[in-house]
Amino acid sequence: MNTILITGAAGFLGSHLCDRFIKEGFHVIGMDNYITGDQRNIEHLIENTNFSFIEHDVTKHISIDQKIHYILHFASPASPIDYLKIPIQTLKVGSLGTHNLLGLAKAKKARLLIASTSEVYGDPLVHPQTEDYYGNVNTIGPRGVYDEAKRFQESITMAYHRFHGIETRIVRIFNTYGPRMRLNDGRVIPAFMGQALRGEDLTIFGDGSQTRSFCYVDDQVEGIYKLLFSDYAYPVNIGNPHEISIRDFAEEIIKLTNTTQKVIYKDLPVDDPMQRQPDISLARKLLNWEPKVTREEGMKKTFEFFKNLPEEDLFKREH
């Protein structure tokens, strides 16, 4: 049986990846320090003999006494308000954490896939974003802590690949959503759905003309799974190219949730990218992958999840 270590296992994407690899017959070791995660995301796995869990901060030395064949490094705050609140930890998990996992991959002769992001393109001047675009990142702005951690993560991963011959994969994830996102993590989907459920107005930052392209979690997991087992070491965009402005998206959420609330406008956060859409030609060609779940279908499933959370989640204010 192959063993896979998944960091960030108690988070949104990490927990879905644990489920997928268990389903595929792997032994999964989950690792997390719960800084932005939730134990409830993995509680259904605790009794599973193919799952074990290590509570650990990946920026500290990692020692595991068993054979590991694959590693997925997904630990990192991912929501803008999370990484603005814990900027140093964000820089450390992308840099020191990645270094530790590369060292572990080298020692275990394991293949490592790292979670990079569309944020490496910053506020992009090329649209849609192709993998060969170098990006437009403000290194010293508040978002720089996340963007530069991820850019460093890609650089050190390629260095280990070239210098030590480690088998590595890099996925550049574009906005992904679905059940198990934290209702109060501040990202636009939980934010709008939470506001609708609490009977509050939906907060649009800026004039709402900025765009995003939202990918349902099952599609993202499938893309990551295929990339891991491909033989391609360079970055690959995985996301849904169906782009929408935040203003139009708010209207969609108002319809879906049947709320009688309206939209209100707030200041646009510093360095908030104005447009984002993945060019997924490479993933289509290399992995024979493309997203299948429509936004309508994915948003319905996500809203069902948020609707069924205990009421205390709805009113828990973290920020």
Ligand code: NAD
């Ligand atoms: P999340 O916050 O739900 O999950 C991140 C998990 O990592 C949490 O459980 C957190 O506790 C854990 N973690 C953070 N620092 C840690 C540390 N030092 N040691 C151990 N565990 C630590 O976020 P997510 O949306 O699931 O994102 C997962 C990964 O995917 C991140 O690396 C993120 O940058 C990347 N990503 C996500 C998206 C998206 O749209 N969801 C987009 C681009 C990239």
Ligand code: UDP
């Ligand atoms: N956004 C918004 N209202 C909110 C939360 C976010 O208008 O309550 C906007 C945000 O400014 C950004 C977009 O929605 O332009 C997506 O934000 P999110 O935090 O989900 O992700 P990211 O900016 O990292 O793509």
